[in-house]
Amino acid sequence: MKRRSGILLHVSSLPSDYGVGDLGPGAYTFVDFLSKTGQKIWQILPLNPTTPGTGNSPYSSYSAFAGNPLFIDPLSLVSQGILHGDDLEEDPAFSPEKSHYETAWDFKKRILNRAFFKNMDHIESDPNFILFCDVNKFWLDDFSIFSALKSRHNGAPWYNWPQECRFKDPEQLNRINNNLEELILKKKYWQYLFFTQWNKLKTYANNKGIIIFGDLPIYISLDSCDLWSHPQLFLLDENNMPTHVAGAPPDYFSETGQLWGNPLYDWDACMQEDFLWWKKRVEQNLNMFDLLRFDHFRGFAAYWKISSGEKTAVNGEWVKGPGKELLQALTEIVSPAQFVAEDLGYITSDVLELRDHFQLPGMKILQFAFGPDMPSNPYIPHNHVYNCVVYTGTHDNNTLLGWLKKELDQETLLRLEKYTGKQINKNNVCKELIRMAMASPARFCIIPMQDILKLDADCRMNKPSTSSGNWEWRMLQDNLNQDTEKFLTDFTHIYGRNNSQGESM
Template identity: 40%
Template sequence: MEKQKRLERGNGVILPIFSLPSNYGIGTFGEAAYDAVDFLSDAGIKYWQILPLGPTSYGDSPYQSFSSFAGNPYFIDLDILIEEGLLEKEELENLNFGDKARFVDYGIQYNLRYRILEKAYDKAKDSLKKEIVAFRKKEAYWLDDYALFMAIKHEKFDVSWLEWEDDLKNRKKTALNKFKRENKDLIDFYVFIQYEFFSQWQKLKEYANRKEIKIIGDLPIYVALDSVDAWVNSDILQLNPDTKEPIKVGGAPPDAYSQDGQLWGNPLYDWKKLAESDYDFWIKRIGSSLRLYDILRLDHFRGFEAYYSIPAEDDNARFGEWQKGKPYELFDRVRAKFPAACFIAEDLGYITDEVNELKDYYAFPGMNVIQFSFGENFDSDYLPHNYERNSVVYASTHDSDTLMGFLENADDALNELINLYFDLDTEDNKERLWKINRALMASVSDVAVFEFQDFLGFGNDSKINSPATLGINWKWRCLEEDFDDDLAKKIKNMAKLYGRFNHGQA
């Protein structure tokens, strides 16, 4: 099996779409996104890491999506719809998209967006009829089920598919065909939304690629229980065949940070059934993702080698057990189907020799997060002197403190270790932050990635996600003034100095 080629040396930024500026309460694929690409290009940045682009459900997490294939309606830019003649500017006047420029109000998005998109659909179903029909035919392998799933959810007031009547829950043809006949226009509306999402995203991605900026996307290992993936593919999941309720669910065992462990609640795969299907679901899922992104970060990579299995009725993760997957069978199939694909292994947490062997067998680069590296002996693999070239170093991730937040929250003992390692002789955290940024830029890791907040020097009030919390995450946004020319020049000079500069121009 041919190994993956190394990623080109460069630097990257984590900047989710929802974090971009816009006039409509959340980042979109509109003008501000193109301005952000221009900023990345001016700063010499080669990699733009975004979070999953799927439609979000309760809790707003992009890692708990209604679909592994569909796109988030909130990212459709309304100004582009105006340019396409599908909306009138007056239709958006006097609408309140939120009063906090720095934060997304998902309640407002939910209540306003679909009403606005319905107005656009009323015009598009005639003016774009041919284009939408062609799109639907091309994407039928996932789109038909998704549009049907979302239409049923709409009619059922968004309750989980597990609460639908048995004939719909169990996908009885007679019941599904009856619903399709009675709700054709509603189903077509959800098809239109996906047409616009993919049309707008593809143009933005092409613009970034012309400037030689590669898009890093995340592929969550599990699907959400309340998703079209679980509804359509219940046979490859550990679900009760009669009730469709989960038998075992995913999570993480107790550790120093949580005596109860982490109970995620996602249904687990039935690896025997996956193998019998020749991993068809994974092949389609990865193939679809590789059209959205240039590089895929494999979330919870250790779960491919062995996954933590928790009884679904448990209230915590204390009594789970490790079960083996079939990772070599899966990735051999993936490599054969997509020989040029590039992956990053999210190999954080408790990692066994078997997980490292799996990563190295396919030459997937792993992750080093500087915030996880400090102990008394300075022997952590996450410290720069222990990095290998085929790796990606992170100043912070969407699940961690920002780098400034990390420095601000460090106690005296940790600060002493940080200062000793990086030879810091200042108490100015802004200065300390940039010296750490510089050290990561100078490291041998092929790719160095920073949250945009790590360049801005923002603390934890700009944190993207605090795991195990609800209602406060996935909300932080940039302002236009954050994309500063002097900041771009500072990043560019550092990238040039350490061989990470992107020379691409449109």
């Protein structure tokens, strides 16, 4: 129950020679940086597979369970003896400043194919691979078949596959298994390589006293293994297409609301199965992470239901969610102390009651704190409670410097200056808001790496409601320098977040 601080930095943003951040040396160097500066938390975004068709968003994946093979480190395959050094062809001249998802995947895919074919003869007799397949059987068998079919059909969504592949039934699966046996094995092997490397990195972080804070999107994608293999858990028609989809109602920011298009759960069907799929999903995530954020937590209390075919989210309706029944089922198998509620946006009393019933920490975003209601604003530090997580901003926010330059009007800036007692400008905005977050009574304090590095708007991770140019920012290795280390170490110590309050400076 001690005060902690940490950094928000996705794996894709790590330094790497291979076009996108991965689980290689850059990840271990970052863990060492966290340890040196007294940080105890590394928050990341979902690690599921990404695709160019959804803008490479980690929140739009074709599997809620699988890991992203793009993050596999080629150098580790050499050190594991899976490949030889000369198997690593010269990589393309990637820019270190952004993620090159498609060209990086073309390169990684060649390396991973080489790893598979060089080891194919003994993969199925490897006791570690056998154990991995057995432990992950619930999702891995379906995923490997789905992923093999997706490859065979050039990445097309399942609803555009031939009729014999669109619906999962035992007879068809036997025939698919026989026809795609090698490809199915390869998909399993790539998952084995990913989780082997991930578990090694997580163990390294945990041994240095750092916990990994992951993220779980509430909804799955239409083109996903999860819907294809468990259609009974969703509101679908006879063709397994959604009858209703997810979104958000009209509000001050959008008069037509937000039409996300994700399939909605048939919560009665989920409950009849004692939430087995959800239990397995959460178990899987808590094997990967130590803390887990429920993205769009308000959807558990009530969700916006929109009929398929609607062009906007205007004609939706609020429907009661699974709430206490789901969380009660989950907390029978894992501790609620490992959950964090993303309680941002349109929040009603039922959402807060659900969060507080299970004593889940909520989120406090400083960029939201300086409106006209500042004295009573729930995001302003003097109103923070201990059981919460304070952020300067999240992956969906602008950087602090970008926020100051492009989003702050004069009235809001004046309120910020009155609160800090200082004139705020581009030279001190990051320092002053990080100070404010560190000083908060909140149990957890998480700072995006971009704010620690005082970076501008062009380095923000995601701009919601835009489909391109997101998830591309990367940190440079030189960013982890002595000045950055000293700044973060000093603030962490001053505000008692490295658990050494009794020590002298």
